[in-house]
Amino acid sequence: MVSNRFAGMLLLVTAALGADPSYFRDVRPIIQRQCQGCHQPNIKSSNLDLTSYEGFQAGGQHGPGATTLLGYITGEIRPRMPLGQPPLPVDQIQLIREWIAAGAKDDTPAEAREDLAVDKPIVYTQPPVINALAFSADGKKLAVSGNREILIHSLEGAEPLRRLPGLSDRILSLVFSKDGSTLVAAGGTASRFGEVQIWDVASGKLKRSLTLTGDTVFGASLSPDASKVAVGCTDNSVRIVDASSGKELFKIGNHENWVLGTIFGVDGKRIVSVGRDRAAKLTDATSGAFLENVNLLRGELAAIARHPSKDVVVIGGEDRVPYIYMMDRAQNMKIADDSTLIRKLERQDGSIAALSWSADGAHIAVGGASPEVTIYDAETGKRTAACKGHQAGIYAVAFSPDGQTLATGGFDGEVRLYRVATGELAKEFIPVPITGGENLRSRR
Ligand code: HEC
Structure with a gap:
């Protein structure tokens, strides 16, 4: 809940400043929450991996294309994404639209890049806490x-x-x-x-x-x-x-x-x-x-x-x-x-x-x-x-x-x-x- 409210506040701030939406701050969290389950290295639906910017850029079966992605989330291209789930809220679609209109740039900070990659090798320097x-x-x-x-x-x-x-x-x-x-x-x-x-x-x-x-x-x-x-x-x-x-x-x-x-x-x-x-x-x-x-x-x-x-x-x-x-x-x-x-x-x-x-x-x-x-x-x-x-x-x-x-x-x-x-x-x-x-x- 807190994180949603936080994201909402960021949206307002972004709008107020007239700044372009950010991939790292705005778009990526939406994709993580709504899309990665079916578009990840383990399950590459339609050959599309959305866990990284590179994956987004490479695109899927229908080739690269930010407009294709936009088409799928607006429902102009069927089946609408996220598949089988309620459509994204209009403010999230708008944000992705604006990000794409501004050039769909990757602004992931270098230090965060490695941390975020889900397909990087998993290395331990000490035993991890066992939760299950x-x-x-x-x-x-x-x-x-x-x-x-x-x-x-x-x-x-x-x-x-x-x-x-x-x-x-x-x-x-x-x-x-x-x-x-x-x-x-x-x-x-x-x-x-x-x-x-x-x-x-x-x-x-x-x-x-x-x-x-x-x-x-x-x-x-x-x-x-x-x-x-x-x-x-x-x-x-x-x-x-x-x-x-x-x-x-x-x-x-x-x-x-x-x-x-x-x-x-x-x-x-x-x-x-x-x-x-x-x-x-x-x-x-x-x-x-x-x-x-x-x-x-x-x-x-x-x-x-x-x-x-x-x-x-x-x-x-x-x-x-x-x-x-x-x-x-x-x-x-x-x-x-x-x-x-x-x-x-x-x-x-x-x-x-x-x-x-x-x-x-x-x-x-x-x-x-x-x-x-x-x-x-x-x-x-x-x-x-x-x-x-x-x-x-x-x-x-x-x-x-x-x-x-x-x-x-x-x-x-x-x-x-x-x-x-x-x-x-x-x-x-x-x-x-x-x-x-x-x-x-x-x-x-
Ligand atoms: C429940 C699984 C599921 C979820 C969640 C999901 N997708 Fe998909 N996605 C699919 C499947 C399956 C296809 C292939 C659909 C088809 O062509 O029949 C697909 C196809 C696509 C394509 C077309 C790729 C290509 O080039 O062929 C795009 C773009 C896409 N999804 C984006 C998204 C986005 C963005 C989200 C999150 C907002 C999302 N998907 C969430 C399962 C999912």
Whole structure:
């Protein structure tokens, strides 16, 4: 929201000064938000890559031409762009028109040029913060978030088996479909765009990239039949998108602050979302209609996970306590009613950022500001293991499908694999190739 208002102000200022619209300041943000999903190195619709000025200049199937581009966004040339989405607002079209009329110049500052390129090689001089982890359906591979890419590892660590670069600076969620064919990643580039990426696991190809909102998106979940993806947004909405067409199905606006976590119910027809407004809200995922508040409001909520076969969720956040709730309540909610609460787990040493429920239903793992990850018996609520070894806060925890291994990651940039039964550390590795800092500097 802030960024939109900011862009609006810039427009006014630009108009007032009578200055030409700038590619870097005015045009590029519109293209990033509205066009790059389908016009990027991974998905070059009509052979057009709009992630760089050079790509814009080169043009697509119909050859170069700023007027062609203008024709597509005004609808003079069909199909109108952005394809399948509402037309650009008139002020944005006007701005692009004026930029083209003034010569369609590239005014990207030299120092920003390299930073902006999405197809430049991704180089690490230190381990990146790990925000998301997911095991493949067969349990043999682990997807790990990197900078502007996803790394696919065998559980042996060492070199990544595959690197999947995309548009988003940050990937904050990773989910495999149950059949293992699809990997969903979500994240974005702060105050520019959010993105849902849908990857074909077998080929390592990006099937879809959907850019949405003007900011990073959080807490992605996949419906059990893999037909829908839900994400939480900084405009306080939950968006549900169709996984095969990439179309946005619903924008749900029940929350009063950022939404940080989502999870579908067992039958995929309902969804629970949590966020900074402290609420866990139950919504009909087939109509977008609000159903009810699940919890009693306490602290801000950052994470949610569901029992593998019951409509029971565990939520956690600021107040450090994981709460296990039924999604349904027997009677209508009364003020300060907490009748859906099944159990609280132990209070953690820091706020909670990540939760996972094992596929056999037996265990819940909790990670957050404390470097220690704890594992609980989901039935009794008793702590069964404490996983030590991380140096800093945890952002991601994931059980292997057989429930034997817990993968964890966070601020220290190392992936750790623990034995669930004992909490014993089985393996630790840095998921990215690190280039020596000195080396890099001298090569420049
Ligand atoms: C949902 C995917 C999608 C989005 C978003 C999208 N495009 Fe496209 N674009 C396409 C497809 C597919 C084609 C080929 C259309 C056809 O010819 O049938 C295309 C074709 C084009 C072409 C013609 C290129 C050529 O030379 O053949 C231009 C120009 C274009 N898009 C510009 C844009 C701009 C500008 C935006 C953002 C405002 C945008 N597109 C957003 C999918 C998309």
